[in-house]
Amino acid sequence: MMEPKVDPATAASPTLGFVKTVPNRCRICYTCVRTCPAKAIRITPSQAEVAPERCIACGHCIQVCSQKAKRIVSTLYDVEALLKSGQRVAVCIAPSFPVEFQDELDFRVLVGMLRKMGFVKVVEVAFGADLVAERYRQLLCEQPTSQFIASACPAIVTYVEHYQPELVPFLSPIVSPMVAIARALRSAEPDLKVVFVGPCVAKKVEAASRADIDGGPDVAITFRELRYMFLRWSIKPERAVPSDFDPPHPGLGTLFPMTRGLLQAAHITEDLLANEVVATDGIKGFTSVLEEFANGTMEARLLGLLSCNGCIEGPGLSSEETLFKRRERVSHYARYRESQLDRAEWQRAMDGFAGLDLTRRFTPDDQRLRPLEPQVLTAIMKRMGKYSEAHELNCGACGYRTCREHALAIGNGFAESEMCLPFVIDTNLHAIRKLTHANEKLASTQETLMHSERLASMGQLAAGVAHEINNPLGVVLMYTHLLLDECQKDSALRPDLEMIVEQANRCKRIVSGLLDFARQNKVAFQQNDIREVIRTSLANLATPPGITVEVEHLEGSPRVELDRDQMIQVFVNLAGNAFDAMPKGGTLKIQSRADANTLTVDVRDTGTGIPKENLNKLFEPFFTTKLMGKGTGLGLPVVYGIVKLHRGEISVESNPDPAAGPTGTTFRVKLPREARPVGV
Numbered sequence: 195m196m197e198p199k200v201d202p203a204t205a206a207s208p209t210l211g212f213v214k215t216v217p218n219r220c221r222i223c224y225t226c227v228r229t230c231p232a233k234a235i236r237i238t239p240s241q242a243e244v245a246p247e248r249c250i251a252c253g254h255c256i257q258v259c260s261q262k263a264k265r266i267v268s269t270l271y272d273v274e275a276l277l278k279s280g281q282r283v284a285v286c287i288a289p290s291f292p293v294e295f296q297d298e299l300d301f302r303v304l305v306g307m308l309r310k311m312g313f314v315k316v317v318e319v320a321f322g323a324d325l326v327a328e329r330y331r332q333l334l335c336e337q338p339t340s341q342f343i344a345s346a347c348p349a350i351v352t353y354v355e356h357y358q359p360e361l362v363p364f365l366s367p368i369v370s371p372m373v374a375i376a377r378a379l380r381s382a383e384p385d386l387k388v389v390f391v392g393p394c395v396a397k398k399v400e401a402a403s404r405a406d407i408d409g410g411p412d413v414a415i416t417f418r419e420l421r422y423m424f425l426r427w428s429i430k431p432e433r434a435v436p437s438d439f440d441p442p443h444p445g446l447g448t449l450f451p452m453t454r455g456l457l458q459a460a461h462i463t464e465d466l467l468a469n470e471v472v473a474t475d476g477i478k479g480f481t482s483v484l485e486e487f488a489n490g491t492m493e494a495r496l497l498g499l500l501s502c503n504g505c506i507e508g509p510g511l512s513s514e515e516t517l518f519k520r521r522e523r524v525s526h527y528a529r530y531r532e533s534q535l536d537r538a539e540w541q542r543a544m545d546g547f548a549g550l551d552l553t554r555r556f557t558p559d560d561q562r563l564r565p566l567e568p569q570v571l572t573a574i575m576k577r578m579g580k581y582s583e584a585h586e587l588n589c590g591a592c593g594y595r596t597c598r599e600h601a602l603a604i605g606n607g608f609a610e611s612e613m614c615l616p617f618v619i620d621t622n623l624h625a626i627r628k629l630t631h632a633n634e635k636l637a638s639t640q641e642t643l644m645h646s647e648r649l650a651s652m653g654q655l656a657a658g659v660a661h662e663i664n665n666p667l668g669v670v671l672m673y674t675h676l677l678l679d680e681c682q683k684d685s686a687l688r689p690d691l692e693m694i695v696e697q698a699n700r701c702k703r704i705v706s707g708l709l710d711f712a713r714q715n716k717v718a719f720q721q722n723d724i725r726e727v728i729r730t731s732l733a734n735l736a737t738p739p740g741i742t743v744e745v746e747h748l749e750g751s752p753r754v755e756l757d758r759d760q761m762i763q764v765f766v767n768l769a770g771n772a773f774d775a776m777p778k779g780g781t782l783k784i785q786s787r788a789d790a791n792t793l794t795v796d797v798r799d800t801g802t803g804i805p806k807e808n809l810n811k812l813f814e815p816f817f818t819t820k821l822m823g824k825g826t827g828l829g830l831p832v833v834y835g836i837v838k839l840h841r842g843e844i845s846v847e848s849n850p851d852p853a854a855g856p857t858g859t860t861f862r863v864k865l866p867r868e869a870r871p872v873g874v
Contacts, residue, residue: 211246219263226255227593253509284315288392290451306434322375323447327460348396349501359558393508416510442543448528451505473498591615731765740779750788775801803850
């Protein structure tokens with residue numbers, strides 16, 4: 195026999211219900227929420243829990259959970275306790291049993307195994323279905339103008355009581371086949387204990403209910419649990435004595451597990467022209483029919499509804515065969531039973547139970563979510579990013595039909611905003627954008643800090659250079675000038691002495707540049723007018739002949755927080771480089787503009803431009819394209835360091851090719867209007 199997949203460790207209790215969530219298995223994928231017709235799943239930070247008071251025990255969550263996080267709560271220990279009690283115990287087998295056992299066991303062997311366990315009677319629930327079908331036929335004949343919802347499926351009954359209580363008066367006051375066969379057995383033997391075995395979780399709830407249903411079985415288990423009992427009790431097929439079910443034997447009640455089986459057993463025709471009977475199954479099918487019926491738009495007299503695609507797909511089955519193969523097994527057994535049926539004996543049994551009470555009551559138990567105040571619902575919708583109807587996609591990814599139903603569930607503590615897929619996507623994209631921005635800022639800060647470290651290293655080097663080189667250079671320059679003063683103008687030594695002075699002065703400039711490079715470790719921020727800073731910078735430079743300088747402030751407040759002396763050094767270097775790039779004359783244009791957060795200054799020349807291969811090297815110390823002795827390669831690195839210490843940005847665009855348009859270079863400096871030092 196196939197080994198069952200059953201977890202019998204937990205006993206049922208009124209507070210637990212008959213479906214439980216296995217801790218640590220649930221991955222909160224919301225599949226059970228999307229499947230549950232009652233929305234009886236409460237989402238917690240760790241798992242999706244079943245709310246017993248809302249659950250209709252349809253078992254769909256068990257079937258769809260790929261992680262096996264939903265399990266049927268076992269009642270097999272109650273069955274074992276009955277068998278060991280010494281009382282007479284009968285077992286009723288649901289008509290869907292061929293789906294579970296017929297592939298490996300002849301039904302006679304199955305009956306023999308059950309007798310070996312100690313059951314004094316083994317009967318088919320299908321005969322109870324025959325009794326129920328007859329009562330439905332009588333009900334429709336006696337009340338030709340009334341409308342009824344068939345009550346054979348306990349999950350459908352519970353759904354109506356909980357979520358459409360206004361339809362409770364339409365529930366047909368007839369018990370299910372399970373209760374009918376139990377009452378039939380007890381009519382002859384009142385003290386008989388009855389166990390039901392079937393494919394359904396809802397049957398456990400129905401068997402445990404005593405408020406509206408009298409005379410039902412004492413306990414119900416699933417086919418999976420029966421397999422587990424066979425293993426525990428070491429009941430093997432080869433040790434069983436094959437035998438037939440005990441009478442009464444069923445007729446067409448064997449068709450009850452399939453959709454429209456009730457109709458055929460009751461000889462009720464689903465006439466599409468008359469439209470008096472509507473039969474459907476599955477979540478979408480029965481919920482849609484009930485909703486339309488509640489709206490008063492259906493003329494049908496009888497609704498034959500099943501929560502599953504027939505009882506042949508109940509969660510208590512372990513079969514993995516297709517739906518149509520299951521139908522085939524039930525149909526095959528029904529044909530066999532019909533061929534062997536003694537019609538006269540069956541009729542006598544039916545007549546013998548004609549006076550049996552098969553009625554029941556129903557109690558509305560409204561479990562619909564409580565309504566929320568409009569402002570509360572609006573606030574929840576906004577938390578999900580639903581600010582208008584345009585944002586209400588109603589995509590159903592959360593498991594609820596509409597965004598407002600989802601918000602209502604959140605307000606009642608059954609759902610969370612993170613169940614909304616568009617909301618999660620938007621939130622994650624926003625988080626990614628923030629992380630990207632933070633990463634860019636971090637990279638910029640890291641680059642600035644690295645530059646600061648280089649400045650500090652240069653500062654130490656410059657201090658040593660200034661101490662070790664400046665004094666000897668001063669002596670060299672002094673004595674060289676003395677020699678020049680004494681040297682005749684036409685002396686052959688004079689060019690050599692002038693070369694010494696030139697190179698010594700170059701060394702002094704390099705040392706001075708290093709000292710400038712080292713001085714930029716700290717920034718003294720003060721409010722300044724950028725126009726005044728630029729004017730002062732240009733005043734420190736002599737404008738070469740043939741060059742025109744234009745300065746303008748385009749828009750925004752010129753006030754900005756910066757270190758005046760350092761920024762003067764920036765513009766002096768940029769303007770000086772621009773002058774050097776225009777040996778034949780041209781135009782230097784300095785434009786500034788500001789918005790609420792940023793000041794931008796463009797230093798644009800019409801010079802020769804910078805080759806593309808040199809653009810990435812401009813801010814490297816000691817890199818220069820100027821002739822020997824004309825530059826130290828420290829001007830732009832100093833500019834770069836100052837701008838970065840101001841938490842700003844500097845970029846360059848250049849065109850050295852006249853064929854591509856006017857040549858020239860533009861340095862763009864962007865500074866925050868309210869700067870903060872690095873690390874703050």
